[in-house]
Amino acid sequence: MQYKTRTFLATASLCLGLLAVSSPAGAALFDRGGGLLYDSVLNITWLQDANYAKTSGYSVDGKMEWSNGKTWAESLVYHDTVRGVDWSDWRLAQNSPVNGTSFVDEPSFVDGSTDRPTCTTSIWD
Numbered sequence: 001m002q003y004k005t006r007t008f009l010a011t012a013s014l015c016l017g018l019l020a021v022s023s024p025a026g027a028a029l030f031d032r033g034g035g036l037l038y039d040s041v042l043n044i045t046w047l048q049d050a051n052y053a054k055t056s057g058y059s060v061d062g063k064m065e066w067s068n069g070k071t072w073a074e075s076l077v078y079h080d081t082v083r084g085v086d087w088s089d090w091r092l093a094q095n096s097p098v099n100g101t102s103f104v105d106e107p108s109f110v111d112g113s114t115d116r117p118t119c120t121t122s123i124w125d
Contacts, residue, residue: 032082033081034080034081034083035047035049035081036048036080053069053072066092073091074091078090
């Protein structure tokens with residue numbers, strides 16, 4: 001009986017340890033109200049409406065070239081209705097090359113091997 005108890009406890013401890021190690025690391029997003037989400041890992045605030053360019057009327061369909069999107073983000077003033085504050089320090093997210101040194105601008109399937117995957121459908125459709 002004592003052997004079974006020790007085996008059970010050892011197995012349970014191992015499973016709990018593996019569960020703790022294998023749990024996904026991800027950002028905790030906190031709803032700040034007023035259409036804002038706080039990302040605790042990146043220490044930044046996101047607009048809750050991912051297509052705010054369309055919602056706000058800046059763009060008919062929300063689609064923009066990088067330079068237009070950058071201009072829009074830099075000139076955006078978002079009114080926080082919860083705090084009664086206008087936020088104007090917006091920017092577009094930045095990314096790094098997949099290989100860590102330079103961007104690989106060759107089409108590929110969506111396997112993460114290049115910086116410009118070829119998709120058969122648009123995420124906007």
